[in-house]
Amino acid sequence: MLHRHTLGSIPAKPHTVFRDAEGRLLMEQMVTREGFDGPFTILYYRVPPTDEFEVQRLELPGFCPFELVEDQPLCRRHIRPQDLPPGGDFLTGRRTLLVNDNLRLSACKPTEPAGRFFSNGDGDELWFVTHGSGHIESVYGVLPFREHDYVLIPKSTPYRLHLDGHRGTLLVFEGRPRLGIPSAYRNAWGQLTDYAPYTHRDFRVPAELLRYEPARHGAAPFEIVAKVGDRLTVHRYKHFPLDVVGWDGALYPVALNIHDFQPKTGLVHLPPTIHTTFAGDGFVVCSFVPRMTDFHEQAIPCPYGHASVDMDEVMYYVNGNFTSRRGIENESISLHPYGVPHGPHPGAYEKSIGTRRSDELAVMCDAYSRFRLTTVAASLEDAAYHRTWVGQDGASQWT
Numbered sequence: 001m002l003h004r005h006t007l008g009s010i011p012a013k014p015h016t017v018f019r020d021a022e023g024r025l026l027m028e029q030m031v032t033r034e035g036f037d038g039p040f041t042i043l044y045y046r047v048p049p050t051d052e053f054e055v056q057r058l059e060l061p062g063f064c065p066f067e068l069v070e071d072q073p074l075c076r077r078h079i080r081p082q083d084l085p086p087g088g089d090f091l092t093g094r095r096t097l098l099v100n101d102n103l104r105l106s107a108c109k110p111t112e113p114a115g116r117f118f119s120n121g122d123g124d125e126l127w128f129v130t131h132g133s134g135h136i137e138s139v140y141g142v143l144p145f146r147e148h149d150y151v152l153i154p155k156s157t158p159y160r161l162h163l164d165g166h167r168g169t170l171l172v173f174e175g176r177p178r179l180g181i182p183s184a185y186r187n188a189w190g191q192l193t194d195y196a197p198y199t200h201r202d203f204r205v206p207a208e209l210l211r212y213e214p215a216r217h218g219a220a221p222f223e224i225v226a227k228v229g230d231r232l233t234v235h236r237y238k239h240f241p242l243d244v245v246g247w248d249g250a251l252y253p254v255a256l257n258i259h260d261f262q263p264k265t266g267l268v269h270l271p272p273t274i275h276t277t278f279a280g281d282g283f284v285v286c287s288f289v290p291r292m293t294d295f296h297e298q299a300i301p302c303p304y305g306h307a308s309v310d311m312d313e314v315m316y317y318v319n320g321n322f323t324s325r326r327g328i329e330n331e332s333i334s335l336h337p338y339g340v341p342h343g344p345h346p347g348a349y350e351k352s353i354g355t356r357r358s359d360e361l362a363v364m365c366d367a368y369s370r371f372r373l374t375t376v377a378a379s380l381e382d383a384a385y386h387r388t389w390v391g392q393d394g395a396s397q398w399t
């Protein structure tokens with residue numbers, strides 16, 4: 001996804017004999033994107049990754065399958081995942097909230113140790129760590145993460161997400177089929193340009209391979225839950241299925257802290273496009289981090305009223321002072337769909353004049369394909385939100 005990286009032992013040339021210290025022939029596996037035209041990684045397994053003995057259907061209601069709200073009138077929405085009861089692990093505790101053609105957006109507040117490994121064959125996954133710290137165990141090795149990290153996990157990577165103390169608050173985007181670094185931030189050689197909002201140095205990668213430990217990983221049968229077409233299957237193995245001696249390539253998980261995103265400020269208000277951090281087919285994920293605001297003497301730092309007539313806008317409020325939104329709290333999600341305009345709440349626009357700093361921390365997603373709420377999201381909805389731009393009697397509050 002980022003640049004070529006190597007971990008562990010690999011032979012001098014791909015597709016040649018490679019044995020371990022005991023003389024056993026290792027099995028090479030190529031993980032390829034877009035057939036053989038996209039980025040790839042070559043891994044070396046002690047036991048072939050095809051060596052599974054059983055497959056079984058699995059359902060985790062609320063995550064997969066999810067249920068969509070049938071009748072969904074067009075209005076601005078406020079969903080409160082902060083009211084979602086904590087429970088489960090990174091997989092069983094995941095709850096799908098918003099769905100469109102290219103994305104699944106879920107919340108997860110685990111309280112249990114990570115159980116089975118998971119491999120998402122529907123798309124790349126982007127976790128945002130609102131609260132907590134921990135590490136990812138994957139076939140590419142161990143990757144620690146901390147609060148306010150993005151953790152990007154390539155499609156079909158077997159992994160588990162461990163939280164320190166088994167507790168945390170997480171948001172996860174599934175980008176179908178891809179979610180990654182925008183091509184506009186790379187030069188023709190694949191390097192991140194100097195005007196990108198982050199550098200290669202800001203991304204952390206797995207630094208050690210995963211080793212099988214009976215106390216941590218248990219005994220056979222070992223299980224990987226795979227997701228394809230929004231259906232789950234459990235795949236069972238008699239050997240530890242993530243036992244790799246080395247790999248090299250451009251596909252592997254990475255972590256980026258949102259505070260390492262470099263914000264830009266203009267003479268007057270710059271469009272949210274400048275906050276773009278990741279992108280996929282038909283959508284972008286943006287980071288709003290504490291920053292200086294516009295420096296024109298007559299600038300209005302607060303966002304203007306906005307009719308984004310082609311894209312739905314989802315905002316996840318992490319912390320800070322969300323001056324333009326009434327009723328919004330940390331962990332709130334707003335959905336401002338195309339077809340109706342959105343904008344600052346009454347008073348916020350004028351109040352922002354003369355301010356020089358914004359301390360908001362938020363993650364935004366703009367998408368061409370219309371979002372639909374799941375029944376879980378509907379159960380967390382603040383139904384009064386659409387009307388919070390007008391008074392109780394319906395009178396305008398514009399001043």
Ligand SMILES: [Fe+2]
Pocket residue numbers: 306308313342
């Ligand atoms: Fe907007």
